[in-house]
Amino acid sequence: MTKQYDVIVIGAGPAGMTAALYASRANLKTALLDRGIYGGQMNNTDKIENYPGFSSVQGPDLAKQMYDSTTRFGTDYVYGDVTALTVDEQGIKHVDTDGDEELTAPAVIIATGSEPRKLGVTGEEEYGGRGVSYCAVCDGPFFKDEDVTVIGGGNSAIEEGLYLANLAKNVNVVHRRDSLRAEKILQDQAFKNDKMGFTWNSQVEAIEGDGEQVTAVKVKNKETGQEQELPTKGVFIYVGAVPMSQPFAELGLTDEHGWIATDDAMQTKIPGIFAAGDIRGKRLRQITTAVGDGGIAGQEAFNYIERLQASK
Ligand code: FAD
Ligand code: NAP
Numbered sequence: 524m525t526k527q528y529d530v531i532v533i534g535a536g537p538a539g540m541t542a543a544l545y546a547s548r549a550n551l552k553t554a555l556l557d558r559g560i561y562g563g564q565m566n567n568t569d570k571i572e573n574y575p576g577f578s579s580v581q582g583p584d585l586a587k588q589m590y591d592s593t594t595r596f597g598t599d600y601v602y603g604d605v606t607a608l609t610v611d612e613q614g615i616k617h618v619d620t621d622g623d624e625e626l627t628a629p630a631v632i633i634a635t636g637s638e639p640r641k642l643g644v645t646g647e648e649e650y651g652g653r654g655v656s657y658c659a660v661c662d663g664p665f666f667k668d669e670d671v672t673v674i675g676g677g678n679s680a681i682e683e684g685l686y687l688a689n690l691a692k693n694v695n696v697v698h699r700r701d702s703l704r705a706e707k708i709l710q711d712q713a714f715k716n717d718k719m720g721f722t723w724n725s726q727v728e729a730i731e732g733d734g735e736q737v738t739a740v741k742v743k744n745k746e747t748g749q750e751q752e753l754p755t756k757g758v759f760i761y762v763g764a765v766p767m768s769q770p771f772a773e774l775g776l777t778d779e780h781g782w783i784a785t786d787d788a789m790q791t792k793i794p795g796i797f798a799a800g801d802i803r804g805k806r807l808r809q810i811t812t813a814v815g816d817g818g819i820a821g822q823e824a825f826n827y828i829e830r831l832q833a834s835k
């Protein structure tokens with residue numbers, strides 16, 4: 524079955540929800556598609572302290588509030604894993620999902636964000652869900668009063684390490700350099716926290732276990748070459764993000780790393796296909812920048828459709 528819309532927004536994170544809010548409030552028939560629950564990466568974080576208007580808010584609560592604002596104006600929330608996006612000779616975009624339905628529209632906004640990058644070491648896959656995790660909020664409570672390890676030195680590693688320090692006995696951050704990439708305010712909080720320790724200049728070589736559960740991480744000091752086994756029950760991996768742009772690869776919208784290039788109107792190189800949020804090639808990936816992109820993309824989709832109608 525084919526369903527026709529004015530605008531299809533792919534991805535219901537903060538970028539997609541804001542894009543759908545602007546499009547539906549401008550009276551466009553709007554579909555907001557996601558393969559999971561609305562909220563995107565906001566569901567994987569506990570405390571958000573840098574979204575204006577909220578001194579501190581839980582990720583899933585902010586997601587719910589954004590969803591309620593968006594659907595208030597008639598956005599059609601549709602479940603589906605998008606597998607392909609094609610453009611026909613009339614410029615109509617066709618969105619295929621893993622379900623039976625095909626969705627079509629003159630304008631599409633891609634807001635599919637990113638997912639955690641894998642470390643790629645022995646034991647990571649084997650012990651997935653048995654000590655290895657990419658989501659402290661989801662799995663942290665399983666490690667109450669245990670020793671856990673966080674891999675990475677960016678905002679995610681330090682913010683989620685601080686969250687884990689509220690639950691675990693000790694949190695050891697293993698980082699490949701001798702200084703953190705995370706913003707200063709998070710660094711200050713981490714260095715002050717008695718439960719947080721650091722293993723610097725160290726690359727993880729393997730995640731080890733007893734066949735059932737993780738027991739240790741094996742690390743190698745990059746300066747001395749010394750190897751050591753650090754006993755741990757849980758390994759939380761935060762080594763960056765990979766763009767979720769595979770369904771759009773054939774359209775040639777991405778750079779060599781898979782991020783989508785746009786102009787400042789969020790327009791990709793194909794007229795009527797916009798991109799917003801973390802999926803874009805950009806410097807700062809945050810909720811504020813995602814919603815900013817989403818607002819622009821929703822409004823520009825409206826302008827695009829107005830121009831199309833005026834030209835008929
Ligand atoms: P996402 O939030 O990634 O949403 C993308 C959506 O697209 C997802 O719902 C996904 O299911 C969907 N999707 C992907 N592919 C498909 C497909 N093929 N078909 C259908 N749906 C698809 N930022 C802050 O400002 N403050 C913070 O405190 C903060 N903490 C963070 C903590 C962690 C652990 C992480 C990982 C990130 C944090 N961030 C924070 C960053 C912030 O969450 C992201 O910048 C923001 O969520 C990006 O929004 P987005 O809408 O572009 O993408
Ligand atoms: P990130 O900023 O890319 O940091 C990734 C970290 O992992 C870096 O410290 C990097 O080391 C390390 N790393 C990368 N590959 C590695 C490997 N193979 N082995 C070991 N270490 C490796 O990713 P992120 O922290 O997930 O953040 C993603 C985005 O979300 C960022 O834009 C971030 O600002 C945003 N975010 C914001 C907040 C917030 O605002 N509070 C919270 C979380 C995330 P190097 O430092 O040596 O490169």
